[in-house]
Amino acid sequence: xxxxxxxxxxxxxxxxxxxxxxxxxxxxxxxxxxxxxxxxxxxxxxxxxxxxxxxxxxxxxxxxxxxxxxxxxxxxxxxxxxxxxxxxxxxxxxxxxxxxxxxxxxxxxxxxxxxxxxxxxxxxxxxxxxxxxxxxxxxxxxxxxxxxxxxxxxxxxxxxxxxxxxxxxxxxxxxxxxxxxxxxxxxxxxxxxxxxxxxxxxxxxxxxxxxxxxxxxxxxxxxxxxxxxxxxxxxxxxxxxxxxxxxxxxxxxxxxxxxxxxxxxxxxxxxxxxxxxxxxxxxxxxxxxxxxxxxxxxxxxxxxxxxxxxxxxxxxxxxxxxxxxxxxxxxxxxxxxxxxxxxxxxxxxxxxxxxxxxxxxxxxxxxxxxxxxxxxxxxxxxxxxxxxxxxxxxxxxxxx
Numbered sequence: 001x002x003x004x005x006x007x008x009x010x011x012x013x014x015x016x017x018x019x020x021x022x023x024x025x026x027x028x029x030x031x032x033x034x035x036x037x038x039x040x041x042x043x044x045x046x047x048x049x050x051x052x053x054x055x056x057x058x059x060x061x062x063x064x065x066x067x068x069x070x071x072x073x074x075x076x077x078x079x080x081x082x083x084x085x086x087x088x089x090x091x092x093x094x095x096x097x098x099x100x101x102x103x104x105x106x107x108x109x110x111x112x113x114x115x116x117x118x119x120x121x122x123x124x125x126x127x128x129x130x131x132x133x134x135x136x137x138x139x140x141x142x143x144x145x146x147x148x149x150x151x152x153x154x155x156x157x158x159x160x161x162x163x164x165x166x167x168x169x170x171x172x173x174x175x176x177x178x179x180x181x182x183x184x185x186x187x188x189x190x191x192x193x194x195x196x197x198x199x200x201x202x203x204x205x206x207x208x209x210x211x212x213x214x215x216x217x218x219x220x221x222x223x224x225x226x227x228x229x230x231x232x233x234x235x236x237x238x239x240x241x242x243x244x245x246x247x248x249x250x251x252x253x254x255x256x257x258x259x260x261x262x263x264x265x266x267x268x269x270x271x272x273x274x275x276x277x278x279x280x281x282x283x284x285x286x287x288x289x290x291x292x293x294x295x296x297x298x299x300x301x302x303x304x305x306x307x308x309x310x311x312x313x314x315x316x317x318x319x320x321x322x323x324x325x326x327x328x329x330x331x332x333x334x335x336x337x338x339x340x341x342x343x344x345x346x347x348x349x350x351x352x353x354x355x356x357x358x359x360x361x362x363x364x365x366x367x368x369x370x371x372x373x374x375x376x377x378x379x380x381x382x383x384x385x386x387x388x389x390x391x392x393x394x395x396x397x398x399x400x
Contacts (some may be wrong), residue, residue, distance in 0.1 A: 004239050007079070007386060007395075011241040016327035016392040018242075018287045019278070020384075022077065023314065024070075025296030027336025027349045027368060031304055038304055038339060039350060040367045042311040046318040047331065051366040055358045057376025058348035058368070059384060061335045067346045071226075073334030074256050078236065078289075079385030087259060088171065088228015089252070093161045096255025099153050101230050106169045106198055109226045109252075110152070110160040111177065112137065112219035119184050119221075124177070126158045126219040134160055137219055140212050141205075148201050155251050162224065164202070170195035176206060177223035179343075185223055198227070235261025236287070240389060245281060247274045248291035257289055271313070275320045282324060290321070299337030307339055328355045328391045330384060331366070348378055355391035 028037035061068035062082050071092055072082035090107030093099075101107065112134065114123040131154055138152040138160050148166035155161055172195040176185045188202040202224065213220050236244045238261070246257030247265050254264050263285065267277040271292055278288050292314060298307035322329070332351040335344045350371040352363075361375035372378075376387075389395045 004080075004234060006398075007389075008239050010395045010398060011239065011389065012394055012396055013241045014286075014392065014394050016286065016394065017282070017324075018328040018388050018392050019321065019324075019326045019330070020077065020287070020289045020388065021292070021321070021329065021331045022074070022289065023292045023295045023311070023331065023333050025299045025335060025337025025344070026333030027338065027345070027347050028299065028304075028307065029338035029340045029345075029347070031340075037368050038299075038307040039311060040365075040369065042308045042315070044311060044315040044366060046315045046322075047366040048364060050318075050322070050329070050331070050354055051352050051370065052364045053360055054352035054354040054363075055361055055376055056350070056352045056363040056366070056371045056374030058371050058374075058378045059332055059351040059381040060348055060378060061381045065346050067344050068335040069344065070252065070334055071256060073381070074253065075260075076381040077332065077334060077384055078260055079239070079382055080233070080260070081382065085231070085233055087231055087233075087256065089226025090161065091228045091230050092226070092252045092255040092259070093155050093159065094153075094163065094255065095230075095258050096251030096253070097153060097155055097161065099161055099163065101163075102165060104165070104167070104169060105229065106164045106171050107228055108162045108164075108202075108224045109155075110162050111223040111225070112158045112160070112213075113185075113221050113223050114218040115185075115221040121178070121181050121183055121185065121221070121223075123218060124179075124181060124223065128157045129219050131156050133219065134158060137213065137216060141209055143205070143208060145201050145204050145208075150205055158219065162205075164198065169198045169201075171198070171227045171229045173199045173202060173227050175223075175225040175227070177225045185221065188224070202227075231259070233259055237261050240287075240385070240394070242287040242394075243285045244287035244289065245285040246289045246291070247277045248289070248293075249274065250291070250293045253291045253293070262289060271317050272320070275317065278321065279324065295333075296337045299339050300343055302339050302342040304339035328353065328388050330354075330388050332381070332384060349381070351376065351384065353384070353387055353391060357391055357393075
């Protein structure tokens with residue numbers, strides 16, 4: 001891929017508009033009975049019509065065989081090397097809810113979970129408890145351990161932010177989330193000598209939290225992941241000379257977008273609300289990152305039929321976004337979340353790029369099998385931003 005400095009040298013501001021529509025966890029796997037994925041099962045005439053006018057392919061979020069988390073999956077979509085710019089989940093959640101981060105803070109994302117009498121995890125999401133219940137539990141978890149202040153804040157449903165604040169903390173520690181039910185939460189361990197203090201404080205916090213939450217079923221335990229500190233990242237304005245904005249219902253994605261310099265446009269809870277927000281601010285920005293979360297949630301729940309229904313609902317509303325006549329529209333995802341696996345996977349992601357300069361291929365169905373025969377082939381997700389910029393005529397010629 002081109003370096004950021006090379007793209008920066010070629011980028012030029014123009015009035016043209018780019019919309020990056022990310023259907024989180026879009027890719028799937030075939031259902032045994034039908035041999036069709038969620039996307040191939042869904043009735044999506046509008047996505048298919050757009051595919052017929054676009055150039056299509058399968059994007060590789062991070063690398064062959066690598067299962068991408070949400071953060072690296074999105075940083076790749078924004079054109080950043082996901083290995084070089086590895087933003088921790090704790091920071092993303094905190095920035096997404098405007099948590100006041102201070103220098104030296106170590107942040108983590110928390111999940112309330114359910115454990116049985118033997119401490120075995122039976123539900124990693126505590127039945128997706130309401131955010132209001134989450135907020136009440138967070139108040140119970142604030143404490144001081146030695147010289148470290150522990151602060152918490154609700155994010156959404158079962159997710160919360162935890163902040164360890166004080167001297168001598170490092171983020172080089174392991175997570176407590178084993179990523180599977182049927183196991184006990186893990187101990188936090190330091191991966192460098194400098195992070196031993198952080199690991200000890202985190203383990204003490206977990207022990208105290210376990211006692212506090214013991215009678216709060218289904219949220220009777222917690223899991224910690226994504227220990228991180230706020231990074232320094234070159235903004236999209238600096239690299240691409242764009243005026244970018246994010247329209248997303250879930251805080252973490254707003255947080256990630258803000259870290260790379262996007263303006264946060266407050267919106268409602270539905271795709272229709274997000275389109276309305278784009279319309280209201282369409283003259284103010286030339287790049288819109290529009291994020292759809294429910295596709296991923298259905299995949300993680302293993303609910304094939306619900307994911308199909310969500311894709312069909314998105315397709316019905318898609319014309320309202322297309323009617324804005326953006327110069328470039330990209331439809332893709334940060335990773336695949338097959339319902340069969342109930343989680344993220346390493347599989348490539350259906351992707352299409354439309355502009356009047358795009359050189360359409362022969363793909364007529366926006367699906368995994370359809371995009372396999374597209375003109376983009378199988379390609380790195382980090383190529384999406386340069387391709388979108390080129391189709392928007394926002395990149396100058398390279399060399400004489």
